[in-house]
Amino acid sequence: MHRFPEHHVAWTEAVSRCAAYFDVPESWLPGVLFLDFIERTAVLVRWPEPERPDFSLYHLCKQIAGDLGHSRRAAELREEKKQLERETERLERETRWLERDAHGYGDDDTKGLEIFQAGLKDRLDKHMGPELRAQYEGLDRHLEMVSAADPELVSNWRARLAALLSSGTVDESIRHLLAMAWHVRATHRQHDWRRLSTKVVKVLDATNEALGVSFQWSFKSEDPLASAIRLLADRKEKAHAKRDTKVQQLREVRDRLRHTRNRLDAVRVELDRVTSQIEAEDSIAAATQKAARRLMGATETETHQGSGGLEGYRLLDIRPLPEAEPSQQAPSKATGSANTISGGTFHGPTVQAGDISGGVHFHHPTLGASLHRIWQKLGRRSTGDEEQ
Known part of the structure; x- marks a missing residue:
């Protein structure tokens, strides 16, 4: 098992490399980055300052999943679809068996x-x-x-x-x-x-x-031939009764199979409709924006052109409306024209995780100093030692 300082250093290094790879500025942190590979859109959701009790990565991901079709209704439809498919297969097998028995039994x-x-x-x-x-x-x-x-x-x-x-x-x-x-x-x-x-x-x-x-x-009767004819007649009557029973069972199973298939078709249509609506209206990027607004309230979104590991991606920077003065707001990554970074690039190599307490190691002196102040503040807040 790794000791805490070793784990801390490794985690810091990993986060730093990720931020450097995706070209994420220090001033945008802490935050979480979501990638939509289909739309080639990256969404960065900045952590609200000060922290809010109803905002967490778990709640954010749960909200996103709901908008992406993993909602309770979609999950119910998928489960019902599986059950109906299994029931259809079972009834089809039973139908084949009964058809064989009803048409050839006895x-x-x-x-x-x-x-x-x-x-x-x-x-x-x-x-x-x-x-x-x-x-x-x-x-x-x-x-x-x-x-x-x-x-x-x-x-x-x-x-x-x-x-x-x-x-x-x-x-x-x-x-x-x-x-x-x-x-x-x-x-x-x-x-x-x-x-x-x-x-x-x-x-x-x-x-x-x-x-x-x-x-x-049988030689128990005086006329074995008549006994044989009665035996064959009795067999015929019983065979017809059994076949009639099989025919009735076949009719009932066919009815259940028809109703099951109809229900399965209806579930598939509804699930396709829900899925199509989700795909049309709620991409990963759109779902992330909606989830962030629901959890953080009023937000501000800037659009940038991705660079580094996000080359070719549209980058959406979502943050809660600032409580500080405009002069204290984090600088935008975009330069030159609005919502682009064609004129400037951030090369900070080190980013720290917001949920790690204690001492933090930095590899870049200037960047480290500013991040150190952030993590010290977060550490005091998590331990309850922050000055009132």
Whole structure:
């Protein structure tokens, strides 16, 4: 950590170099310099003498920021704009999800009943692909293997199965398979059939797959086919109910999205209007002048042509109306013609900070002497030692 004298010297040197770089005369200090890079205008606000309790760098900058659009209203609009943009993105995602669900939710369940009922009327060979044919051929081999359990019955089953494969309908084939499964399940000699009912169910599932539907066959009722149709009808009803719910949710989300977009457009328009008005009426230079007048009351402004680091800039010197006699006023930087410095230039190399108390170091004897008196006065004032 730097000791106070070292910090004081470093701060003094930094301020001195800044003042020298911007060609700011000693008589204009203490003050604060604002630069408007867009308008290429520099505004120097001189510190009021004597100091005023309601005037500070914080209050000055706060006033300037308000005029530049960082006011409460502009900040509220910017925050609302961010929130609306986030809400719009969220609602857009939710809309896409609901559109997908509403248009495609449960298609298999809503169409399954019609597909199955239509397929029952078709000839079996219309849907006979390699996988389904392999299942029927496997069933025939299984029947041949268990023929000893009931030779006559098995022979009839195999003959009927062959006829269905050549010219039967899907409905006839399914009913024949269900009858086989029911008979095997009802017998007490399950081991003689070697899981024939399981093989039949595999053929039924393969038939469903060939038709384009999917469900589990149930043998709890006496008519499994009717149970399957009721199951598909129940699925269809539930799928329609779910889709109706999704459609209603989609309608509500679209309404919220529309209202959110409308509000976002309105906020953007208002924010653009406020910003445009600020840019047109309140540049940094203009905002600084307004802020200085509000805090200091009556002010006096002189316009100069910048030099040194302010070459090419218009320099506005703002100071409170002097309380002293005109002969005691600080000399203007302008010479020759009014409000210019084309005829004269200030080259003072050292400027001190007004808020530093204690001893002050100067690098220029003449300039230092006058600044020393200023800082000594400020130091006494800050410590309460100034003579009344």
